[in-house]
Amino acid sequence: MTYTTVIFDMDGTLLNTLDDLKDSLNYALNQMGFPTRTLDEVRQFVGNGARRLIERAVPAGTAKETLDTCLEIYAKHYAANNQNKTKPYDGIIDLLKELKDKEYKLAIVSNKFDSSVKALCKEHYDEYIKVAIGESQHVARKPAPDSVFTAMKELGSKVEETIYIGDSDVDVHTAHNAGLKCVGVTWGFRDREILQNAGADYIIDKPMELLKILADT
Structure with a gap:
């Protein structure tokens, strides 16, 4: 057929979308006091949804409650900034x-x-x-x-x-x-x-x- x-x-x-994803991710990581990520790291992290992006980006062993807060900050920032670049x-x-x-x-x-x-x-x-x-x-x-x-x-x-x-x-x-x-x-x-x-x-x-x-x- x-x-x-x-x-x-x-x-x-x-x-x-990579630059806007990186910017919103690093904004959230900064807000949480976590190290930021490079463009190439973000490239490897994306593809399985926002939660998996955050899980891959935060330090190993991060508590679920902390991860949830980081995801919430990321989602709010990205919703307002997803068409910048x-x-x-x-x-x-x-x-x-x-x-x-x-x-x-x-x-x-x-x-x-x-x-x-x-x-x-x-x-x-x-x-x-x-x-x-x-x-x-x-x-x-x-x-x-x-x-x-x-x-x-x-x-x-x-x-x-x-x-x-x-x-x-x-x-x-x-x-x-x-x-x-x-x-x-x-x-x-x-x-x-x-x-x-x-x-x-x-x-x-x-x-x-x-x-x-x-x-x-």
Whole structure:
């Protein structure tokens, strides 16, 4: 069956969010009196949601109550500062224009807070993407397939006509857990070797290369 639906990860795939994530994380760490983290450390920490980001960033052995406070500070700061430096990767807008012109159904699924996912989607991609699903009490975070299934339900799409695009091993596992093929992208937060080892079905280096995959399947 020909693909009709493309589901994207957000951070590291559609948007370069790393600087804003680092700034909010380091603000929270500073407030708690903890050492701050480098951009490369933050790059390795992200991908499994905000709580896991904080767990990885705070000193080993940090009490749960302290971690919860740090997460609360981070979440409040990021909600107010998540568009300071964040921007689409080169070529993404051109890709989305092509996909819209070809009448593909598009969605975003992310391990970011649902409110942040929806706000960032509206700010950067409102013309192209109407369905954006983030982490919430109602949807288990990736690599559980729940967010993917929720997006497909909202789009009215079937598994066999949907393909998933992401930049990390978490995304590959998410796609496969949902029964989808995964296109790994190398411009994000993880390198080609991680995507290969995770079992990505395809790997691309530039956004427009996705069109050839869609055309050939």
